[in-house]
Amino acid sequence: MIRLEGVTFRYEDMQMRFDVAFPKGSFTAVIGPSGGGKSTLLNLIAGFEAPEQGRVLIGGADVTALPPHQRPVSMIFQDNNVFAHLDLWQNVALGVSPSLKLDMAQKARVEAALAEVGLGALMQRKPGEISGGERQRVGVARALVRDRPVLLLDEPFAALGPAMRKDMLELVTAMSQARDLTVVMVTHQPEDALAAARHTAYLENGRIVALRPTAELFAAEDLPGLHAYLGDWRSAKL
Ligand SMILES: Nc1ncnc2c1ncn2[C@@H]1O[C@H](COP(=O)(O)OP(=O)(O)OP(=O)(O)O)[C@@H](O)[C@H]1O
Secondary structure: OEEEEEEEEEEOOEEEEEEEEEOOOOEEEEEOOOOOOHHHHHHHHHOOOOOOEEEEEEOOEEOOOOOHHHOOEEEEOOOOOOOOOOOHHHHHHOOOOOOOOOOHHHHHHHHHHHHHOOOHHHOOOOHHHOOHHHHHHHHHHHHHHHOOOEEEEEOOOOOOOHHHHHHHHHHHHHHHHHHOOEEEEEOOOHHHHHHHOOEEEEEEOOEEEEEEEHHHHHHOOOOHHHHHHHOHHHHHHO
16 A cells, blocks of 8 residues: 655665555554654655655555645644644644535535544634644544545654543544554554554664564564663563
């Protein structure tokens, strides 16, 4: 579903290179040290960054030259998923049409998405009038109405408490399964990878060092960088 072929990208002295494929319907977590290139990997798939060399393919089509809005992708960020001056209904409707001109069926879809993430009663509120967890639900609802086959998550629930994070992860997992989405999720939480992602990629210094079934990756003996990254968490788990 997603394929990066010889994709290279550079920030100053940080040279990255990605050769990786994510099959249709897969849910993959991406973990690794800060500054390793996890967000950049998502940005290359979404089209917010352009590779120096190589190709990005989605669903078999070469999207390397396409801008983000023409790619079959939704992305949920750690924050900044909402516009403060728009109410929740409008924030979600943006996922359907940037002009906010929606027909009846599209309006019904926006309302159904808000209801699905538990914001049905709050749709006339502004983002400043709801909690941080509820704001992240707005991002999830917008991804729902966009109805694109690829969902990219960049530490979307990092600022939430453990219980809320678990709820949100379950919501995203259920929604992805129901729609057969291909999901790539950056996280610093090994528990989140174990809970949601069948496979996990370990990324350091601009390279995917390993991509394996999640539990297998965390138990691996051949990845010293991963051991250092996981630290005490790994010793406590094994
Ligand atoms: N806009 C930018 N301008 C210059 N350098 C950048 C920019 N964005 C990222 N970088 C650099 O690119 C490298 C990879 O950054 P990236 O954000 O992809 O890492 P990350 O693995 O997502 O990190 P984190 O876990 O801290 O979010 C880092 O060395 C970072 O400093």
